Amino acid sequence: MTHEAEPTTPNSGRMLDYWLGGQHHYPVDLAGAKVFEALLPDFPRMFRVLRDFIGRTSRYIHAQGVDQFLVLGAGVPTQGNVHEVVPGARVLYTDIDAFNIALGQRILAGVPNTGYTHCDAADPTTLDMAVAERVLGPLRRLGIIMIGVEAFIADEPLRAALQKLYDLAPPGSYLAVDCDNAALDHDPELLRMMGTDFHMRTAEQLAASLGPWQLTEEGIQPVAVWGHPGTPVDIRPYMIGGVARKP
């Protein structure tokens, strides 16, 4: 991949692209991914399971009649991401990483009804509403996909962000969420590498952060299990998640 400037630090969204077999990452991401993988060889499977969870939650929300999606902490918009699993829907991807935004805009150039812009998931008021209206059209019921990003947000900003999203979303909107949970405790060296700004949560803590959002029937489950129609992948429940609704 060629780009005038290259990032000097790895990004989890682009490491994920490598683990999912994509082509949209830089040497620094590959090097970072190799370090993580050496500690926990399950990383590629773990993130395939998470991407499939994005697929099942997006299709579930679409099946409720929602055709506009806002994706927070989106990473790289390929490999089974939202617009690929709900063709025809309007999808706005967002992230805080400038390289991911530029990559995303290149990947989506010419893909109708999609866009990629900046939004800090810890403060959704940073979303450029003019871009949102251009890509999504006038806001109707919204599917908000906030998956793979909660670990980077502390408890109080997360609670406030989910409340702001609730206020922004028209009634009948849906929110898909997840969090990393204590299964990673089995790997203390890995946790040390994640640093002090990495936030793991229990199902109860994730549910509490939802505020007025109402969890759907399936509740919060390991992401491999949620909405899975058959036999889920047999993997340690590193991540848990679910879907909630604004009545």
Ligand SMILES: C[S@@+](CC[C@H](N)C(=O)[O-])C[C@H]1O[C@@H](n2cnc3c(N)ncnc32)[C@H](O)[C@@H]1O
């Ligand atoms: C682990 S990746 C998840 C990518 C994708 N959502 C998925 O699950 O496949 C986390 C992404 O969140 C982004 N990110 C981290 N903190 C963020 C924040 N406060 N707001 C928006 N994006 C953020 C990172 O740049 C990265 O692209």
